Amino acid sequence: MGETFDLAASLDQRQPANALIVGAGYIGLEMAEALTARGIRVTQVEQLPEVLPTVDAELGALVHDGLTRHGVEVVTATTVTRISRGATGLRVDGRTATGPAAWNVDLVLVVVGVRPDTELLTTAGAQTGARGAVVVDHGMATSLPGVWAAGDCVITHHRQLGLTYLPLGTTAHKQGRVAGHNAIGGRARFHGSFGTQVVKVFDLVIARTGLRDHEATGLGHSPLTVQSSPNDHKAYYPTAYPITIRVTGDTTTGQLLGAQLVGWLGTEVSKRVDTYATALFHGMTVAEISDLDLSYTPPLGSPWDAVQMATQAWESWVTDLHTEVSA
Template sequence: MSERLVVIGGDATGMAAASQARRLKGPDELEIIAFERGRHTSYSACGIPYWVGGDVAGPEDLVARTPEEHRARDIDLRTGTEVTELDVEGRRVRARELESGGEYWTSYDKLVIATGAAPLRPDLPGIDAPGVHGVQTLDDGERLLATLTRARGKRAVVVGAGYIGVEMAEALIRRGYDVTVVNHAPQPMTTLDADMGALVDEAMRGMGITMVNGTAVTALGTGPDGHVNAVRTDEAEYPADVVVLGLGVRPQTDLARAAGLPLGPSGGLLTDLAMRVRGHEEIYAGGDCVEVLDLLAGRTRHIALGTHANKHGQVIGSNIGGGYATFPGVVGTAVSKVCELEIGRTGLRERDAAAAGYQCVSVTIESTSRAGYYPDAAPMTVKMIAERVTGRLLGTQIVGREGAGKRVDIAAVALTAGMTVEQMTALDLGYAPPFSPVWDPVLVAARKAVKAVRAAG
């Protein structure tokens, strides 16, 4: 008799898990039913700002596998269907068809919760007005593009200056909008230390973006037609023909919470190394609805990234399909860009290191992306944080032009391997003048960090 796998969520984690499980077990051994409340599956939400900005032609380019393709692989994928209740004791889920309103229960032997994350949407006057957009799904992207097409003016306000905020600011600049970013934090990109965030702020201002930092939005104004026309703070009002919210996300775990499943400090599901929900052998979870182990800080964190989501799906599908796989944790690597500026970070910020109990030193260096004499060599700033006594690398942040962002991967590998900054100075990195100075900027920072560790005793 075959087992039944039920998957809640049809994007990266859910369908990667379903597809991997199907590769390992045929339909005679494993029946797979997947529920997705939207129309699209297996798409790259990370690519939406580049679709809006014109780098990507259309939403179909962001879809890795359509619902029809999944169904052709013997996965019973039910789009337009939302799971509304989880009965852990009875091993069943209640689903509702959004078009007809019909509801029914479906039993499971194994369950995958891949409900993703929900964009933060503060309860403010005017927040639900036409012209105010979050950017989380392909449908969100389509609605935003429709607003941009109909807008009478070219004034855009982005609320928030994290990854989505800065990426959407670029997309709107490229579409010819005058862009204002209203940011509650003192600097953009709070995933960086303040000194590195200041470099991002300076560069964004240089691109013609109006930066309003350290200010909270109090309301969104609307015109006679009800459409948004302004963003208000305690100090000022900023005219807007369109508003994009980039305030981050929270784990979408209302179902799990109601079912009594274990959640972490950020509200994400807690899992073991095999991505099983703690205390529930038959339930797995992954993607933006879980917390992951920070290998440096030694605690769980909510980090919403497609890289993690796809890996979680592969691990889950392998384990359900009879194989064995684990997801040990992360070091916190991320890259982004705003126009020509590239931003990379991995590991701990200074305040993270202090909170985790580390005594650390930090250094900052200025270098270039290529040999200084080679055409188009671009400036790059690298900040490196190391443990004071051992010299173990704790974190790296990079802000610069072409070639800056992906250099953070060098530090990500070093962090994962537990290397010291002194060991890093001997790394055999590729060199040629079009790609790097003789001493790569990351290694220059490592050399300076070695001196700081020695000076600290």
């Protein structure tokens, strides 16, 4: 929070005309929108092939287009190698697949991920795990007697991946409630995360929960991801917009494994990903989502909600796949 206030004060004082953001994850994209809203020309540099690497590249490309549409210059597959101060501003040197690149800007933001701040606990002898985060049990107790911990400094109990590091505000709140309860003698339990996340970038909303193909394969599943674009509500009612949804399920068991969504602001993407997250929490199959009694009125949805139409598209693919195998 302190860094946010410092940045705001610097922007007011220096009035930069252009800026370069290193990194195109959640915070990097939010900063691109915030700086653009101030009238600052933004260049966004990402070392991976597409922006927002927490979703599949097919959805990252939609976000990429959205950034470009709002005037952000997006440069992917590029590594920043040096930042130096010149006579009139900052020089950023980088390397692309085809050779060196350079930018002259007034402001550089480096937004390349989070590291757990664990010095207090590790100095006291706390055990660490994934990414150097402090190990806690489901009651948020550390390896130190009488010490509980929560938030971005501790490991995450992921319900599918096991022990990992996934710093999220929602997770921190749940962990903090458990830690506080148990610190005064309670027996609360953190029931784990599916990594459910959502971000707004200009007029797009992007969300995900659960596993993607490569994660599911690593856990021994037989995953299939199917993309579809059902409308957010009945097409005959004005202002219906498609939501691009990628559903991942296990072709052997039919189990839902994860979902990713991109839609216009106002298409209730954040609430629809919550439906998938709830289904994951209760171990539902992809087919069982069609049995959910979801609400309907033409201005807001369809008799089959977009969530269900996307899972039905997945079922159709699996049926065709099994038919081909049988033939």
